[in-house]
Amino acid sequence: MRLAHWAVNAPLRPLLLAVLTASFVLPAQAADLITITRDALDNNAELASARSQYLGVEAGRDVARGGLLPQINASGTVAHNEQYESQGSSQAGAGAGAGAGNVSAGDDRYNTVSLTLEATQALYDEVTRRQVTQAERQIDQQVYLLAATEQQLLIDVASAYFDILRAHEVLEARFAQERAIGRQLEQAGEQFEVGLIAITEVEEARATFDQSRADRIAAESNLQVAFEALEQLTGQRYASIEALGDSMPIALPEPSSRDYWVEQAIERNPQVLAQQAGIEVSRSGVEIARAGRLPTLSAFGNYQYGDSDIDNTTGNDSSSQVGIRANLPVYTGGSTSASIRQGTYQLESSQYDFESQRRSSIQQVRSLYTQVSNDVETVEAREQAIVSNRSALEATRAGYEVGTRNIVDVLNAEQNLYNAIANYAEARYDYVVNLLSLRQQAGRLDVDAIEEVNAWLTGDEVNFTLPESIGNDRYEPALNIGAPPQPGT
Numbered sequence: 001m002r003l004a005h006w007a008v009n010a011p012l013r014p015l016l017l018a019v020l021t022a023s024f025v026l027p028a029q030a031a032d033l034i035t036i037t038r039d040a041l042d043n044n045a046e047l048a049s050a051r052s053q054y055l056g057v058e059a060g061r062d063v064a065r066g067g068l069l070p071q072i073n074a075s076g077t078v079a080h081n082e083q084y085e086s087q088g089s090s091q092a093g094a095g096a097g098a099g100a101g102n103v104s105a106g107d108d109r110y111n112t113v114s115l116t117l118e119a120t121q122a123l124y125d126e127v128t129r130r131q132v133t134q135a136e137r138q139i140d141q142q143v144y145l146l147a148a149t150e151q152q153l154l155i156d157v158a159s160a161y162f163d164i165l166r167a168h169e170v171l172e173a174r175f176a177q178e179r180a181i182g183r184q185l186e187q188a189g190e191q192f193e194v195g196l197i198a199i200t201e202v203e204e205a206r207a208t209f210d211q212s213r214a215d216r217i218a219a220e221s222n223l224q225v226a227f228e229a230l231e232q233l234t235g236q237r238y239a240s241i242e243a244l245g246d247s248m249p250i251a252l253p254e255p256s257s258r259d260y261w262v263e264q265a266i267e268r269n270p271q272v273l274a275q276q277a278g279i280e281v282s283r284s285g286v287e288i289a290r291a292g293r294l295p296t297l298s299a300f301g302n303y304q305y306g307d308s309d310i311d312n313t314t315g316n317d318s319s320s321q322v323g324i325r326a327n328l329p330v331y332t333g334g335s336t337s338a339s340i341r342q343g344t345y346q347l348e349s350s351q352y353d354f355e356s357q358r359r360s361s362i363q364q365v366r367s368l369y370t371q372v373s374n375d376v377e378t379v380e381a382r383e384q385a386i387v388s389n390r391s392a393l394e395a396t397r398a399g400y401e402v403g404t405r406n407i408v409d410v411l412n413a414e415q416n417l418y419n420a421i422a423n424y425a426e427a428r429y430d431y432v433v434n435l436l437s438l439r440q441q442a443g444r445l446d447v448d449a450i451e452e453v454n455a456w457l458t459g460d461e462v463n464f465t466l467p468e469s470i471g472n473d474r475y476e477p478a479l480n481i482g483a484p485p486q487p488g489t
Helices: 002-008 010-025 033-043 045-068 126-193 199-234 258-268 270-291 335-402 407-441 447-454
Strands: 071-082 109-124 240-244 296-308 317-327 457-463
Touching: 033 045, 033 126, 033 199, 033 240, 033 447, 045 126, 126 199, 126 240, 126 270, 126 407, 126 447, 126 457, 199 407, 240 407, 258 270, 258 335, 258 407, 270 335, 335 407, 407 447
Parallel strands: none
Antiparallel strands: 071 109, 109 296, 240 457, 296 317
């Protein structure tokens, strides 16, 4: 039967082997921004803490509300009692046979059982009612604080993601720069040996090479740190992420009105709304303190049961009571007035906190809008700077070949080109991060906004592999520094 089964499925074996082979050969797909963002929303410890804190504040409302609902308490005791008496009585002139003293004939050891059951219902309790109101205001505030934590996590993840891409592109430029200047140093050494150039030019090339090497080492460190920062936010390690496309749109924020973004910040920024809700929380605290001067009124009913075997008695005693209980605080040592003053100051402080947060958000939105607007022009200028510096390098090389430029000029031109390449990468990622930061300050940063940016990714992988192990170098044309001048020409 097993042979027959294998024979019937023999045509499927090549396909099955191909699938199994592919499952072991294909590399893991690079993570994109939206995938990492969702991992962070699920695994970030700070966000999980904020969610638990919100649930705790929400439970506080039920705690406060319990004071307005019926309360039932039961208590009971079972006791063994012993009495010790040493007192007696005597009668003067007692007849014969009369005792010298008279001891009580009651039991000196007996047991008792008692039970009390009481139910109360608040009819008028302004303090507790105000506490419920304050708990509800605290929930409103916590909702905004949780939203602020979520938005901060989104911007932190996006910043860490693009910091990796930024560090990778800068590292590519620094590594290509090191290779170019290293080749220049080798050629300068060869030219010095045959007497074409002076030793000073060799030392100039060596100093420039050492600086380029230091820049490359710093770029490698930045790439490693960037990967670790992303891991800290998500609790996961990623072998590779997707790169940002060159065709990413660079445009002004929509709508292109700074006043619009300021209005959005005032109306939707969760930090501003949380401080505004904090005013209501403080105002509720003042109302709670003032309610401490008011009476409380509650209905109650109780039942009491008692039993004892003293003197061999049988049966039990029980009683019940139903009524209304009122309490009026006449004098509390000044604590009520002090609580009112304390709550008033806290209310005043929360109002100032709100105004401070409002001003801070307005200033940040204005600054970010200006930065994004400048980033649009900066990206274009940085891109053009690459073209200009490449042309300047070619012209310098040509001058070096005919003897009108020296090696220092070539080295400076090469450094300018690679600095321009690194600055262009910096400008592109500054634009993306500043744009998302603007949306955060305006209260408009959410997963949908992250998905819009995620569409700018190309699917190309950026992994934690240093460029030395990469076979092809897109800056290879820049390695040709040109022929040195020939003697007598």
